[in-house]
Amino acid sequence: MTTGSLEILESIKKCIQVDTTPPDYYLSELGRWVQLSASDEEVRQKLANDDEFAQCIVSILRLYCDSVLDDYNELMARLVRGVLVLVRNVIPAMVERSEQDKVEKAGKVDKANDISLPQHDQPAHIHTHISPLITEITLKFIDLHYLGGSIIGLQCLCNLSNIGQEVAFDTYRLLCPLQVEDQADEFWDTWIQYVRTITSSERFVAGFLESEYFDGFVLTFKRISKHNQVDDSEFWEPSRFTIIGLRATLNIISNERFSTFLLNRREGNDEVIGELLWASQILVGGKETGWTQQQQINITAWLLDYLKVLRDDILAEVQNEDVEIILKRYESRLAAALDCISSLLRFQIVVNMLNSYNFLQDILDLFKVVCRKKKKGRLDEAKESIDDNNRSGIKCMLVEIISYLVHGNFKGQELVRTEHCLELVLDSSNLDLDEPFIRERAIVCIRTLLENNPGNQDFIANLAVQGVEMDEKSKEIMRECGYSVETEGGKVKVERKASGAATRATEGEAGGQTESNGK
Numbered sequence: 397m398t399t400g401s402l403e404i405l406e407s408i409k410k411c412i413q414v415d416t417t418p419p420d421y422y423l424s425e426l427g428r429w430v431q432l433s434a435s436d437e438e439v440r441q442k443l444a445n446d447d448e449f450a451q452c453i454v455s456i457l458r459l460y461c462d463s464v465l466d467d468y469n470e471l472m473a474r475l476v477r478g479v480l481v482l483v484r485n486v487i488p489a490m491v492e493r494s495e496q497d498k499v500e501k502a503g504k505v506d507k508a509n510d511i512s513l514p515q516h517d518q519p520a521h522i523h524t525h526i527s528p529l530i531t532e533i534t535l536k537f538i539d540l541h542y543l544g545g546s547i548i549g550l551q552c553l554c555n556l557s558n559i560g561q562e563v564a565f566d567t568y569r570l571l572c573p574l575q576v577e578d579q580a581d582e583f584w585d586t587w588i589q590y591v592r593t594i595t596s597s598e599r600f601v602a603g604f605l606e607s608e609y610f611d612g613f614v615l616t617f618k619r620i621s622k623h624n625q626v627d628d629s630e631f632w633e634p635s636r637f638t639i640i641g642l643r644a645t646l647n648i649i650s651n652e653r654f655s656t657f658l659l660n661r662r663e664g665n666d667e668v669i670g671e672l673l674w675a676s677q678i679l680v681g682g683k684e685t686g687w688t689q690q691q692q693i694n695i696t697a698w699l700l701d702y703l704k705v706l707r708d709d710i711l712a713e714v715q716n717e718d719v720e721i722i723l724k725r726y727e728s729r730l731a732a733a734l735d736c737i738s739s740l741l742r743f744q745i746v747v748n749m750l751n752s753y754n755f756l757q758d759i760l761d762l763f764k765v766v767c768r769k770k771k772k773g774r775l776d777e778a779k780e781s782i783d784d785n786n787r788s789g790i791k792c793m794l795v796e797i798i799s800y801l802v803h804g805n806f807k808g809q810e811l812v813r814t815e816h817c818l819e820l821v822l823d824s825s826n827l828d829l830d831e832p833f834i835r836e837r838a839i840v841c842i843r844t845l846l847e848n849n850p851g852n853q854d855f856i857a858n859l860a861v862q863g864v865e866m867d868e869k870s871k872e873i874m875r876e877c878g879y880s881v882e883t884e885g886g887k888v889k890v891e892r893k894a895s896g897a898a899t900r901a902t903e904g905e906a907g908g909q910t911e912s913n914g915k
Contacts, residue, residue, distance in 0.1 A: 401429045401443065401482075405452045408475055412459040418475055426478040433485035443482075444489035450526070453483055457529035461536070473542055476533065480548045483526065487555040490526075527556055531563050538570040546574070547583055550590045561603060564594040568609055575616050581637075584620050588640045595647035602653040614668045617641045634678075645675045646683070650691040655698035662705055673732035681739040689745060695736070696746050700753060703733050707758050710765055719768045727790065730762075734793040741800040756801045756808050760815045763794045767820045792834040795824055799841040809849045818845060818855055 404425045411418040432439045443449050460476050534549025553567070571587060591613065594600050604610050624635040634642070648654060649672065661669050680695065706726060713722050723730075740746045750756075769791075798821065802808035812818050824831075825838035846852050 402446075402448055402452060404429065405449070405456060405479070408479065409452065409456050409459060411475075412456065412472070418471060420471070422475060423471075423478065426475065426482070430478060430481050430485065433482055440486050440489045443486045444493050449486075450490070453479065454525050454529065457526070457533060461529060461532050473537075473545060477542075477545045477548055480530070480533065480545065480552055483530065484548060484552045484555060487526075487552060491556070530556075531567070535566060535570055538567070538574065541574075543574070543580075543583060547586045550586045554586070554589050554593045561597065561600045564597070564600050565603070565607070565609075568594070568613075572609065572612060575612070581624075584624075584637055585640075588617070588620075588637055588644065592640050592644040592647070595644045598651055601648055601651040605648070605651070605653055605657040611668050614671050617645075618671050642675055642679055645672070646679050646691070648672075649676050649679070649698070650694045652694050652697075654694070655701050658698055658702055659705060662702075662709075670728060670732075673729060673736075677732050677735050677739075680736045687743070692740065692743055692745055693749065696740055696749055699733055699737050699740070700750065700755060703730075703737070703755075703762075704758055706730055706733065707762050711761060714765055714768075719765060720770070723766065723769060723790070731790050731793070734790060734797065738793050738796050738800075741797065747800055747803075751801060751805060751808065756798070756811055757815075759794055759797050759801065760812065760817050763791070763798070763817055763820065764815070766791045766794060767824070789831055789833070791824060792831045792837055795821060795834060795837045795841050799837065799844045802841075803844050806849065809845050809847075809852055812845055813852050813855055818852060821845065822856075 404422065408418060408422060408426070411422075433443060456476070456479055460472075530549060530552045534546060534553060537545035537549055550567075567590070571590075574583070575587070595604070604613075621635065621638040621641060624637050658669065658672075676695070706729060710722060710726055710730075737746075737750075741750075798812065798817075802812060812821070821838055821841050825835045825842070846856070
């Protein structure tokens with residue numbers, strides 16, 4: 397089955413050896429084998445298992461690297477590109493064979509209790525021989541601006557299961573001059589797939605974050621994503637390019653070094669940071685399955701650190717400046733980070749992690765600042781300060797996060813009350829056109845804060861006693877939370893509504909005394 401392929405490869409090798417221009421029909425014959433390798437699994441397997449095929453490929457790539465590449469010959473370059481296409485198609489089967497050989501070798505070593513097997517028993521792995529040559533040819537094709545060869549070389553590298561950090565950096569460095577907007581879609585699809593491949597290495601990402609190339613990657617990804625985006629649909633739908641780029645971005649934001657990178661770029665509205673936060677929102681909000689525990693921990697860790705930094709900066713500035721001006725300055729970064737946290741809280745490991753770091757205190761500090769902002773009760777008043785398309789919903793997200801963190805957490809419920817935030821949550825359920833969905837979230841939050849917490853129930857009962865009016869709207873909200881609120885002779889009575897089960901009634905009266913009894 398592989399005899400014909402070896403014959404054409406041997407012919408190409410001889411042309412390279414004597415530095416002669418090959419006949420045109422070599423291209424059509426090689427093309428036939430390329431088509432077979434693309435469509436026939438049996439052909440791919442036989443080529444991958446043929447040692448002579450692998451040796452011939454190595455010889456061609458080595459000869460081409462050493463003798464002809466610097467003197468560009470179009471026909472020869474097209475032939476070598478065809479060889480690379482053939483290799484690209486067969487690489488997955490070669491890698492599979494290589495892994496099987498490793499397993500067999502390990503079994504032989506274990507069985508014989510001897511690590512010094514004869515040389516002929518050790519398989520020639522693809523990464524030892526072909527991978528470096530593919531890398532070298534790809535780099536030189538890029539350097540010669542032979543785009544067709546560069547793309548195929550990158551596709552070969554994407555099919556390899558391990559690419560060294562130095563190779564990845566060298567390749568990416570030479571790719572930078574080619575990153576111009578008028579490149580063909582095939583180039584961009586291959587470029588972003590290659591970036592996804594190399595960012596699967598944690599070691600590479602750690603170095604990439606500190607390199608001069610990282611900002612360029614983020615901004616190029618943003619530019620090409622926007623260029624590929626179809627805007628005629630009602631809802632945003634990412635292109636294939638954007639989807640692959642987001643997967644690469646997930647590798648980056650889940651790297652443990654990302655927190656250091658982010659905190660070093662904390663000043664101002666950095667475009668790169670803004671783009672990474674946007675991508676993080678898309679990823680943590682839309683990725684339902686396939687998470688690893690380490691990804692969840694690493695992303696939560698940098699969000700925790702970043703929000704603490706934002707909180708510290710906001711609390712420092714709010715002492716000397718109008719709260720609305722400050723919130724406007726931090727709005728995009730704060731909203732993105734809070735949105736990510738809110739999305740991740742569907743995972744219990746994230747809830748436990750944040751509570752172990754007393755993150756609720758940071759959220760309450762921010763909540764108190766945000767509650768100082770004047771509510772917009774009229775539509776025209778709301779539009780004066782913020783456009784409909786830019787509503788961040790910061791308070792809404794803070795209330796939602798509080799609900800998650802205090803659920804089944806008595807200590808957290810108590811902290812909300814002692815930090816004077818229980819009444820702020822209750823007040824947040826009133827109309828605010830800047831936060832159009834906050835009422836529903838506030839009701840859930842109040843219900844969670846009152847659940848199995850007599851102290852918080854007493855606090856609500858004593859609102860009227862303390863001079864805080866419990867109007868009909870507030871009573872309605874409490875009823876929606878599952879509690880009835882009645883005023884009788886100066887007393888406010890809060891009672892949990894339950895069918896066929898014990899309920900708790902709490903009464904507050906003048907003088908600040910309370911009485912609790914089972915009912």
